Amino acid sequence: MKSIFADVITIGDEILYGQITDTNSQWISEELDKIGIKISRKTSVGDNETDILQIVKEAEFRSDLILITGGLGPTSDDITKPCLAKYFNSKLILNQDVLKDLQEFFSKRGRELNETNKQQAYIPDLCKVIRNNYGTAPGMWFQRNGKVFVSMPGVPFEMKAMMTETILPQLKYYFNTPFIYHRIIKTIGIGESFLADKIKDWENTLPAQVKLAYLPSIGEVKLRLTASGEEAMIKSLVDKEATKVKELAKEYIYADLEEPIEKVIGEMLKNRGLTISFAESCTGGYVSALITSVAGSSEYFTGSVIAYSNKVKENQLGVKAETLKTYGAVSEETVKEMAEGIRNRFNSDIGIATSGIAGPGGGTPEKPVGTIWIAYSDKHKTVARKLLLGKLRDINIKQTATATLNLIRQSLP
Amino acid sequence: MKSIFADVITIGDEILYGQITDTNSQWISEELDKIGIKISRKTSVGDNETDILQIVKEAEFRSDLILITGGLGPTSDDITKPCLAKYFNSKLILNQDVLKDLQEFFSKRGRELNETNKQQAYIPDLCKVIRNNYGTAPGMWFQRNGKVFVSMPGVPFEMKAMMTETILPQLKYYFNTPFIYHRIIKTIGIGESFLADKIKDWENTLPAQVKLAYLPSIGEVKLRLTASGEEAMIKSLVDKEATKVKELAKEYIYADLEEPIEKVIGEMLKNRGLTISFAESCTGGYVSALITSVAGSSEYFTGSVIAYSNKVKENQLGVKAETLKTYGAVSEETVKEMAEGIRNRFNSDIGIATSGIAGPGGGTPEKPVGTIWIAYSDKHKTVARKLLLGKLRDINIKQTATATLNLIRQSLP
Numbered sequence: 001m002k003s004i005f006a007d008v009i010t011i012g013d014e015i016l017y018g019q020i021t022d023t024n025s026q027w028i029s030e031e032l033d034k035i036g037i038k039i040s041r042k043t044s045v046g047d048n049e050t051d052i053l054q055i056v057k058e059a060e061f062r063s064d065l066i067l068i069t070g071g072l073g074p075t076s077d078d079i080t081k082p083c084l085a086k087y088f089n090s091k092l093i094l095n096q097d098v099l100k101d102l103q104e105f106f107s108k109r110g111r112e113l114n115e116t117n118k119q120q121a122y123i124p125d126l127c128k129v130i131r132n133n134y135g136t137a138p139g140m141w142f143q144r145n146g147k148v149f150v151s152m153p154g155v156p157f158e159m160k161a162m163m164t165e166t167i168l169p170q171l172k173y174y175f176n177t178p179f180i181y182h183r184i185i186k187t188i189g190i191g192e193s194f195l196a197d198k199i200k201d202w203e204n205t206l207p208a209q210v211k212l213a214y215l216p217s218i219g220e221v222k223l224r225l226t227a228s229g230e231e232a233m234i235k236s237l238v239d240k241e242a243t244k245v246k247e248l249a250k251e252y253i254y255a256d257l258e259e260p261i262e263k264v265i266g267e268m269l270k271n272r273g274l275t276i277s278f279a280e281s282c283t284g285g286y287v288s289a290l291i292t293s294v295a296g297s298s299e300y301f302t303g304s305v306i307a308y309s310n311k312v313k314e315n316q317l318g319v320k321a322e323t324l325k326t327y328g329a330v331s332e333e334t335v336k337e338m339a340e341g342i343r344n345r346f347n348s349d350i351g352i353a354t355s356g357i358a359g360p361g362g363g364t365p366e367k368p369v370g371t372i373w374i375a376y377s378d379k380h381k382t383v384a385r386k387l388l389l390g391k392l393r394d395i396n397i398k399q400t401a402t403a404t405l406n407l408i409r410q411s412l413p
Numbered sequence: 414m415k416s417i418f419a420d421v422i423t424i425g426d427e428i429l430y431g432q433i434t435d436t437n438s439q440w441i442s443e444e445l446d447k448i449g450i451k452i453s454r455k456t457s458v459g460d461n462e463t464d465i466l467q468i469v470k471e472a473e474f475r476s477d478l479i480l481i482t483g484g485l486g487p488t489s490d491d492i493t494k495p496c497l498a499k500y501f502n503s504k505l506i507l508n509q510d511v512l513k514d515l516q517e518f519f520s521k522r523g524r525e526l527n528e529t530n531k532q533q534a535y536i537p538d539l540c541k542v543i544r545n546n547y548g549t550a551p552g553m554w555f556q557r558n559g560k561v562f563v564s565m566p567g568v569p570f571e572m573k574a575m576m577t578e579t580i581l582p583q584l585k586y587y588f589n590t591p592f593i594y595h596r597i598i599k600t601i602g603i604g605e606s607f608l609a610d611k612i613k614d615w616e617n618t619l620p621a622q623v624k625l626a627y628l629p630s631i632g633e634v635k636l637r638l639t640a641s642g643e644e645a646m647i648k649s650l651v652d653k654e655a656t657k658v659k660e661l662a663k664e665y666i667y668a669d670l671e672e673p674i675e676k677v678i679g680e681m682l683k684n685r686g687l688t689i690s691f692a693e694s695c696t697g698g699y700v701s702a703l704i705t706s707v708a709g710s711s712e713y714f715t716g717s718v719i720a721y722s723n724k725v726k727e728n729q730l731g732v733k734a735e736t737l738k739t740y741g742a743v744s745e746e747t748v749k750e751m752a753e754g755i756r757n758r759f760n761s762d763i764g765i766a767t768s769g770i771a772g773p774g775g776g777t778p779e780k781p782v783g784t785i786w787i788a789y790s791d792k793h794k795t796v797a798r799k800l801l802l803g804k805l806r807d808i809n810i811k812q813t814a815t816a817t818l819n820l821i822r823q824s825l826p
Contacts, residue, residue: 293807
């Protein structure tokens with residue numbers, strides 16, 4: 001089977017000059033990779049006719065699929081639509097469906113459709129319109145000599161909705177892409193090289209059709225198994241291998257879906273009917289913010305105390321002045337009292353605490369920057385763990401959060 | 414003066430396939446923009462010889478400067494160095510300085526320099542080496558026909574250090590770039606189009622040499638004034654315009670440096686000798702996490718209560734059961750009692766509270782998703798503000814945080 005190649009093009013001065021981070025091209029590449037379309041190149045150009053026409057021409061020469069985002073706004077600096085009309089020798093004509101979408105969009109928001117915005121309903125006559133359910137700029141699908149060109153808005157959630165609901169299914173159909181099967185296995189609390197070492201004998205015996213990727217992030221490593229071919233056959237093949245590797249690394253695996261650890265913890269708490277509360281010192285609210293980023297977290301999260309000062313640790317959490325004096329705020333004794341304190345005061349089933357020196361200041365020879373204690377407490381037990389991290393404040397906070405969520409995962413009854 | 418053009422190339426399968434977000438090219442573009450080098454194009458290609466040689470050739474044709482990151486690791490999938498050696502018809506020879514750097518790097522970490530890592534000391538004989546003070550892969554500087562090619566490691570902090578300490582100064586010298594002066598003015602609490610409207614008369618009278626850019630992010634708009642030419646002259650010109658616009662939009666301006674609002678709030682509190690604490694409901698710890706992301710925040714931040722459940726609002730903050738029953742948790746009355754409660758319980762000078770429906774669930778006809786109350790309290794006054802936001806949980810949390818920090822800025826005595 002012949003491979004399908006794609007060029008991904010992001011258009012916009014604000015991307016070219018580094019005023020915003022382009023997250024679109026990453027997301028698009030990942031989605032194309034999932035359906036087996038290979039990316040040849042990713043390019044950013046500015047809102048400039050010569051550059052836009054030139055890169056589309058190059059991409060047409062190189063690839064079967066050209067995906068373009070950006071430059072579809074109503075203002076005069078956005079010129080992707082007239083450029084594509086010129087490229088395909090196509091006329092802009094008023095599209096009644098899009099006009100209706102626009103009228104509805106503005107009337108819902110209690111605003112008039114002005115002349116500038118009405119321009120968005122003029123569409124090249126040679127393209128297929130892709131309706132935008134979340135914004136005002138419609139997408140465009142062109143075809144020429146078996147190649148496909150798709151232009152999408154640059155606003156990430158509008159682009160993602162268009163891709164998921166319309167473009168990806170149509171691309172699969174148009175290019176008759178092979179069935180591709182992915183299995184995701186998410187691990188936490190083990191470094192990439194240690195994990196690789198642990199599973200290397202299994203990796204060496206993987207069937208040639210099954211590809212393995214290691215995808216590391218802060219405190220986590222995601223394994224991805226991929227194969228393509230006849231559906232039932234490859235599913236059974238990949239699933240068999242997934243079962244094997246899950247057994248080999250089981251103590252580190254927290255999900256076999258594309259789910260963040262904070263969501264998995266939430267599910268675990270819901271299933272067990274347990275509530276949780278946090279006493280955060282060095283993480284300053286970051287762990288609670290992660291937990292509450294999950295919709296529906298109010299079912300199991302009661303609340304937290306962020307205890308930066310020792311007074312708050314004493315008054316709000318009931319940490320003994322004696323403990324703070326003898327062992328210090330960054331100690332096994334204090335962090336355990338914090339975890340027990342929050343559990344009792346907030347009347348929750350599980351109490352969690354963090355206390356450490358995130359940096360850059362506050363380190364001492366015995367407790368250098370990066371010394372962190374975390375603790376878990378339920379009615380049967382209280383356990384603590386020490387982390388020795390690096391010098392960078394933001395990374396220390398994130399790594400502590402990941403380690404804390406992993407401690408919950410390992411300790412829940 | 415003739416413009417200098419640059420191509421920025423990021424190399425790596427993990428970028429091309431969307432496994433990691435490329436933040437390097439944004440940072441590099443911003444830095445080049447600051448010294449007046451124009452970016453023609455940004456491209457990502459995989460770890461593949463044909464593609465690397467091809468894009469470097471295209472970039473050489475198009476630009477005066479070609480900046481490349483990635484593909485310099487010690488393992489066999491990283492091939493940028495042999496590709497550049499081939500491109501310039503240059504031989505790899507052992508560089509004694511780099512070898513010494515490597516030996517030192519490994520001995521400091523108590524590890525042996527193995528054969529794989531020793532390969533990193535082999536450098537094309539036609540390039541100038543750029544030492545890497547933070548990692549093992551050195552950078553390379555090539556010149557041909559007045560054009561400059563620089564290859565750097567893909568690890569962001571290694572690349573940034575190399576750029577800042579060595580490459581940017583050398584580029585300024587080599588290309589004799591003009592003096593460029595930027596003034597940043599950061600605004601909060603006003604949308605881009607309203608701000609533009611407010612300052613349009615001034616904008617229309619801007620001298621032609623002074624360029625104005627609007628750089629919006631969630632809840633904020635950054636203004637950037639730029640001009641290039643003779644140092645004393647343009648500084649005085651730009652500063653004069655900055656003074657005018659700061660007067661026009663003064664109630665929205667919080668900084669004229671590249672500083673985040675949470676850092677500015679921290680400075681305001683420090684200067685006034687005030688302490689602050691937060692009672693967060695719908696923001697779930699996000700505001701406290703922002704405040705504590707600033708090094709040294711323990712000087713003014715005492716702590717917070719994250720009060721998701723009504724019980725926590727009553728027990729930990731002293732919100733009256735009656736208030737919750739009569740007005741609900743998302744109300745002016747409750748959010749004010751929360752702000753006063755945290756201030757009293759935590760014995761801080763300023764108490765701040767948030768309570769709202771972040772979504773996606775929990776909305777009612779009278780209080781739809783996106784209804785948020787925020788409050789500020791000090792010993793003289795307690796004020797509240799209502800926000801009517803959208804449907805997206807993560808955006809609602811971020812917007813509430815920005816509005817809350819802005820409320821503090823406006824209310825501090």
